[in-house]
Amino acid sequence: MQKNDLSQRCHAALNRLTKWRSVFAGWQLGTRTTDDPECQAIRDHREATILLRVEHTALLRLLLEKNLIKLEELQHVLIDEAEKLSKDYEGKFPGMQATDYGIQYDRRAAETMKDWKP
Numbered sequence: 463m464q465k466n467d468l469s470q471r472c473h474a475a476l477n478r479l480t481k482w483r484s485v486f487a488g489w490q491l492g493t494r495t496t497d498d499p500e501c502q503a504i505r506d507h508r509e510a511t512i513l514l515r516v517e518h519t520a521l522l523r524l525l526l527e528k529n530l531i532k533l534e535e536l537q538h539v540l541i542d543e544a545e546k547l548s549k550d551y552e553g554k555f556p557g558m559q560a561t562d563y564g565i566q567y568d569r570r571a572a573e574t575m576k577d578w579k580p
Contacts, residue, residue, distance in 0.1 A: 479516060483508040 487494070487504040494501035525531045548560050557570030 476513065476516070480509045480512055482512060 483505040486508040487501050490504055491498075491501055496502075522536065526533060526536070552559055555571075555574050557568045557572070557574050559566045559568075
């Protein structure tokens with residue numbers, strides 16, 4: 463396979479995958495026109511998330527398959543990073559904490575959410 467052919471296949475596969483952005487936007491907002499700014503923003507955000515996910519997974523797979531990292535090392539670091547990010551979110555959204563069953567709210571959460579749009 464020539465490099466150019468591989469590049470074209472890669473571009474086509476990623477382009478095809480990002481078509482899902484419209485499905486996610488419709489799921490979140492309902493049917494909207496393509497020029498709707500809110501829908502455009504959701505599609506753009508979903509596209510970025512989709513691409514980041516596939517790129518991230520591909521890099522991890524390469525690292526694991528080439529034995530550059532061990533699965534257990536990755537799992538320890540994932541636990542650490544997940545716990546740190548959850549604590550950061552608690553600081554950003556006072557009165558809320560992630561638990562194994564969902565988000566737990568205390569009395570401070572009402573103040574945090576008072577200006578949120580319905």
